[in-house]
Amino acid sequence: MPTTNAYTYTRVLMGSPIFLKLFVDNPPLVEEVYARIGELEDQLTVNRAHSEVMDINHAAGKHPVSVSPALFQLIKRATEVSLLAGSCFNLTIGPLVKRWKIGFQGHTVPPQEAIDALLPLTDPHQLVLDASNHSVFLPHAGMEIDLGAIAKGYIADVIKNLLYQRGVYHAIINLGGNVQTLGRPQNGPNQQWAVGLQKPFGDNGELIGIIHVVNKSVVTSGIYERYFVADDKLYHHILHPRTGYPLDNELFSVTIISDASIDGDIYTTLLYGMGVEKGREYLQAYPHIEAIFVTRDNKVIFSSDKQFTFTLLDNSYQLAG
Template sequence: MSDSRVWSYSAVLMGSPILLKLFSHDEALASRVFSLIKQYEDLLTVNRADSQVMDINHAAGRHPVVVSRPVYELIKCAKAASLLPDSAFNLAIGPLVKLWRIGFKGDSVPAADEIAARLRITRPQDVILDDAAASVFLAQPGMEIDLGAIAKGFIADRVRDYLYQQGVSEGLINLGGNVQTLGAPQGGWSIGVKKPFAAAEALVGSIEVVNKSVVTSGTYERYFEQDGKLWHHILDPRSGYPLSNELDSVTVISTDSLDGDIWTTLLFGLGVEKGCALLRQRQDIEAIFVSKNREITLSSRRQFRFTPLDASYRLTD
């Protein structure tokens, strides 16, 4: 939004451009927010050898690992989401993510028997939790937890809590795909919904929210092309292949960004029709589906206002 009272601070963390907007000039607060993000990234990353999550992975098939409470609670929540009936979300997807290497050097379609072998070590039931000890044990050798789909949401929520605690009542944090907002400057925060496979600034619409998280997951974020097909980074834990349906992206509006992260993946797995049906039972989660055939479907619009911005897309709610 263009408001002369807004101060923007940026950094690159978790491999993404991070943007913080505040209504006061407070360099010190911004740098405390960025260190908080970095602190959590250090606990949760699987892109380096030495995080708490990697400690769990290194001990797979051997012994439980005690982790800090917030990491334990996040893993517990991720396991519960993975065990929902027919869930497309799976916290133990690590071996498949590593096999596909989507978005990294050398990505190509793996052999079917390799995919089948990895599927056998991605069972969420084999993530064994001990509440009293706050320990996590991966029961099969080779298992790997991957929190890549939810780390940003979890961290965005921690930043929101920290800002409130610091007396900030209006602000925004964008962790690259995960936006969490505080308050309602000029009646609401305006957040763009990206146009799939277009220039970074191109939008299919924008939404206005107050005190909400807005999370988008899109096939266009990371992918490679082979054999005339597009292979993207959101994998179907049931087949071991990228989720394949009518969708280009799903945007979820919720209070907590962690819910937004989990639901974008669940809804990607369900598709538009089943996704909307499930959301009718949820007051707190709303979604914007953008389909390959250029349709935009809103599950409802209780928590946001939507403005279409691209005439080549049709709104179908």
Template sequence: MGTKINLSISHPMAAELLEKAKHMLADYEIRFSANHSKSTLTYVNQQAGIQPVSVDSELYDLIQFGQNYSLSSKLALNITIGPLVKLWKIGFADAHVPKQKEIDERLKLIDPTDIVLDDAKKTVYLTKKGMELDLGALAKGYFADKLKQFFQNEGVKSGIVDLGGNVLTIGENPKYEDGYWRVGIQKPSSTRGELVGAVLVKDKSVVTSGIYERSLNVSEKKYHHIFDSTTGYPIENELASITIISDESLDGELWTTWLFGHNSNAAIDYIDSVPGIEALLITKNNEVKMSHGILPYVVLF
């Protein structure tokens, strides 16, 4: 999955449950990853413009969910972004700034309306050769929610699922009298592990997405991995990172992706009108902005 994973639970059979969770994650990767050569999703991409591919119900549902939000968000989220991601390769050793002609060619392949889904047969068909689905903006949230559901069904009352920038807490933290989990917020301009503060949560998801996670520096210009589907280039605005606090991790994934297309003030104003969702934003000049509901639960260092 390209990240460091930490799972911690309190349960009499913790070792056995954690082993099962490890196998769950391995299974998800072999089905959902766009970077795994033998994953089901990779096969869907390989058959683009050739034939529909039958997939399991979980993968089908997430693709359908992603298509719906790609369209309703006006491409703020775009699960057909794969050809653009593979072109830039930001985060990989061979990352580079593509030629404009190459970008223009890829833009023709990132239209979610070109995904054809058959609910009865559970098939996925990408109508243009060269199309590629990439569920990276949704998958970790989906996996985290599934793991929490599994743990709770097994009787886990306290625990934490940390999928690298995507943290989902279960119940209360037994190490603190107040029961709150302390989830650190990375300082964008610093080395990994240096925090700007922490958010206190119980039974909540904390998802952070930032331009510092994967980047490319060329001729004193920095390119990050969050793309604008209309231009083919990384989004350019004042934001360095977005943290979303919500009940479910998948919601956190959606909101971090969607808000990156807005300036910080507009993003906070919007979140303040949405029940059950809170946000902490950090700008490129290290200014921290928060929605009203989360103010009492954030400690800045």
């Protein structure tokens, strides 16, 4: 394969550096990509007073809000996943996320009575969707949608489709935890993209190993990303929707390898809530989705390895499946 020049770019959006690598010199396309990411962030964010999602939240307990067809479909998908039996994915968990503020200067544990008061406002069964009007209604004041658990995956898929539309079939974009690869690397001898698996609580870029993929999304979610410690106990950002407290199990992180990045977002949360044994069993029905579990006792466990190869770099971790 002939060697092609690589062009790399970085911008800070959504609170993270957004890394883009192309094999064509096309500055207008780069600007289009980053502008589209900015537009989607403006639409989906709950960290500003105004956005399309915040319009829904501001109208909680008052009236339905009609949204764009694309946002309606995203909310519909998030609702369906939230309503799965035993799901730890919950798009209405916003009030609890804001109360904890983990990753946003939050460093104290809310009192039990505060958690108890907010839990009734985080029931996805109460969300009212009207497909004919593309409207969304939160029936009780104080309810809030939070698409943070699914937004980056959705945006990565939008950008992948944008690149395809512009005739770009080989590229990589990293939205901070969501890595979407297109095709194969076009420079050098490597025929697969190399995506690092972060070492939990290690320095940034300190890796357990390398995941090698072609034309796949790689999404990792872990308890080391946003957390605080109080009274010698770690409190992380992955909240259990039924208790209101951080999930507590054997896992440090879950990585999903899939075609669509939105699936990576969804399944990292679902499988983190299930744990290793139930998560691996669950994925038997979804052969297009694969997972890598990193456990607190330093094991790296695969649900399968048909769509990727893995190179272990840190010998303090043990490949266990």
